[in-house]
Amino acid sequence: MDSYPAAYSPTGYGIHDGEAVVRTPHTVKTLQGDGVDVICELLAVMDGTTAASELIDRIPEGDAEFIDLLYEAGLAYDARAIPAELKTEGWEGLLEPALATMAHASHRDVPERLAACTVAVFGDREPVSGVCSRLQAAGVSVGDGTADDPDVILLSEQLERSESWTDANEQWAASSATLVKTRLTETGWRLGPVLTADARACLNCVYSRVDANKAGGQLFTDVVTGDPPYMAAYTDTVTEILFRALLGVVPRYLDEQFAVYDHYEGRIDTPRVFASPHCEVCDDA
Numbered sequence: 001m002d003s004y005p006a007a008y009s010p011t012g013y014g015i016h017d018g019e020a021v022v023r024t025p026h027t028v029k030t031l032q033g034d035g036v037d038v039i040c041e042l043l044a045v046m047d048g049t050t051a052a053s054e055l056i057d058r059i060p061e062g063d064a065e066f067i068d069l070l071y072e073a074g075l076a077y078d079a080r081a082i083p084a085e086l087k088t089e090g091w092e093g094l095l096e097p098a099l100a101t102m103a104h105a106s107h108r109d110v111p112e113r114l115a116a117c118t119v120a121v122f123g124d125r126e127p128v129s130g131v132c133s134r135l136q137a138a139g140v141s142v143g144d145g146t147a148d149d150p151d152v153i154l155l156s157e158q159l160e161r162s163e164s165w166t167d168a169n170e171q172w173a174a175s176s177a178t179l180v181k182t183r184l185t186e187t188g189w190r191l192g193p194v195l196t197a198d199a200r201a202c203l204n205c206v207y208s209r210v211d212a213n214k215a216g217g218q219l220f221t222d223v224v225t226g227d228p229p230y231m232a233a234y235t236d237t238v239t240e241i242l243f244r245a246l247l248g249v250v251p252r253y254l255d256e257q258f259a260v261y262d263h264y265e266g267r268i269d270t271p272r273v274f275a276s277p278h279c280e281v282c283d284d285a
């Protein structure tokens, strides 16, 4: 079946010494051989709304093998992956990082997969309201903590250890969902841990350790209010991670880890999450 190739945004490319160097936000590839001119022409015209067959007809020496090469190299995606409303809103870039980790043949099924997904939100809804609207634009059902059989449990908190924290952790332990915890801080945000269904630790482990030795974690008592300058970046980051969790492609750097982002210093720390021995919630999992 015909596909609708699109270049990742932003993609840069050029030909140097007969080699095409193509840079996307996710990879850099050097391509060699007779087809490099054709490949660059294709990159310039693949807009996600023109079928591959039509692109090939339009370009002299165009051939399906060049489009396949761009897919295989992770330099293009099939635009059928983008749910219509997500594209209308201009939010397709939030889904692209997930697509870059998936085989292009599976891209066309993405809208259908997302439409079958549910995210259950625990804790403070307001800081993640932008995330929720982006998920809904992609067809994802967003409910509260009582949502039935969610695919992702999103715990959004200003303060650690509210009741919703315990509820979310227990619901995660009893399900096959992925748990994603996130909060704004005074200087950025604290995203994670992301706990997939077979994670070896849970939130109870994390905070038991904090209690035991005051190391490897921190309890927050401050409340971030208003609209901090990093709010838009926070919304984009959390949305991107949720799309990846829903599609089963959680980034390695977040699996059982925190990512602590400092907006003002431009720094990201990734402390690891360790299981607590004999944890009452996850030890027998």
Ligand SMILES: [Zn+2]
Pocket (backbone or CB within 6 Å): 201, 202, 203, 204, 205, 206, 275, 276, 279, 280, 281, 282, 283
């Ligand atoms: Zn545990």
